[in-house]
Ligand code: IPE
Ligand code: IPE
């Protein structure tokens with residue numbers, strides 16, 4: 001099987017999973033966090049180099065205050081709970097998103113997990129948190145404008161523009177998986193997804209299994225990527 005170097009996941013359907021069971025939405029998020037833990041393990045087994053998980057979007061602030069608070073705390077809890085696995089498996093963590101607007105305790109964990117794992121090299125786990133693709137592009141443009149105002153000459157090419165995105169050294173996702181049956185990107189990796197292969201499954205994120213993950217990789221494996229060129233055969 002052809003293994004994608006970078007897999008990105010839109011972990012969707014936590015709320016519906018809970019609702020179907022008559023549970024509060026947060027129960028779905030709790031269960032979803034466990035599935036992310038499992039997905040990290042499956043990715044390690046497969047030798048995936050970069051795994052990105054969309055955990056909180058810049059639009060998710062629109063949700064009820066209690067749910068937003070729960071998701072902030074879940075981020076903190078997850079970092080603490082997963083530290084052991086990260087160390088054992090030598091997983092480097094990067095947070096992808098906007099620092100502005102996040103509470104102090106979340107920012108502290110953000111820095112802590114990046115610092116503690118920065119020398120690990122087996123896999124990079126990217127947590128998209130307070131992330132919005134359009135905001136990321138605007139932030140990049142703003143940095144460029146700032147530099148130009150300070151007298152720097154910036155010649156804009158795709159490669160140079162990329163240097164201004166949040167994580168310039170992370171390669172574009174080869175495969176983007178979205179669970180729960182929704183077929184949209186919801187502001188995820190807008191610049192980086194230009195040539196990503198997309199895979200949608202009806203499975204709700206809390207029910208996502210290794211089999212589902214392998215199915216997505218298998219589908220990717222069979223695709224021919226042409227990047228605008230012509231096929232080899
Ligand atoms: C995804 O599940 C998790 C986040 C967006 C934080 P949802 O909470 O969006 O679940 P649904 O889409 O309402 O079922
Ligand atoms: C996308 O899911 C964001 C995350 C998975 C973190 P949403 O549930 O927020 O997206 P929409 O509202 O269905 O587009």
Ligand code: MG
Pocket residue numbers: 012013014
């Ligand atoms: Mg959703």
